[in-house]
Amino acid sequence: MNLRTLKKLSKRAAPMLPLLGDERKQFPAEKWDNYSSSFIAAHKHWERSTCHPTYEGRNGWTTPRGKEILWTTKDGRSMYMRPPSHPRKGTVMVGAVTGYYEPEWDEETAWCALETCVRHHFCDWDEDGPTPTRTFSRPGDLLDAAQEIIAERAAAQLARDQRRTQPAQAPEPDNG
Secondary structure, three states, rough: OHHHHHHHHHHHOOOOHHHOOOOEEEEOOOOOOOOOOOOOHHHHHHHHOOOOOOOOOOOOOHHHHHHOOEEEEOOOOEEEEEOOOOOOOOEEEEEEEOOOOOOOEEEEEEEHHHHHHHHHEEEEEOEEEEEOOOOOOHHHHHHHHHHHHHHHHHHHHHHHHHHOOOOOOOOOOOOO
16 A cells, blocks of 8 residues: 555545544644554655664564665665655544543544454454454455445444334234
8 A cells, every 4th residue: 555545545434434433523634744553565655864874773563564774875874764654645534532631632544444443343352352254355345344334234223213113012912
């Protein structure tokens, strides 16, 4: 995935989130102001900067692919590349203030929020932890699963509404 794809997927995910019960505020990302937790593997989108010659790269991700890349330029300057932590300007974000004693602003892209919601829905939880009941090999699978969840909830709501509006029937007397 790259930043452009993340922006497009967030735009598709945004209208589904309220239907899935996510009532956080939705807003467009501003350049260099918001943070994303999505791992962007395409090196062309990685952030580049100079560093001290003794700097050793670190990895803030759970995958070895997220390790910083260090190199020296032709003129002898030390540089590093790391995965981006900011989404593109205009990417749909969701956020809310969380916490009780020390409230903090918490935000993520709409795509990350949808992915979390869908993956949690399709997990069985036991004493060993979560066990996925369905795999998602591509983004379209997640979007399809989200539509299924929305359809299930709409059908359940319709059934509840029909039960409320039907008059209660008196039991038939037993003539036996």
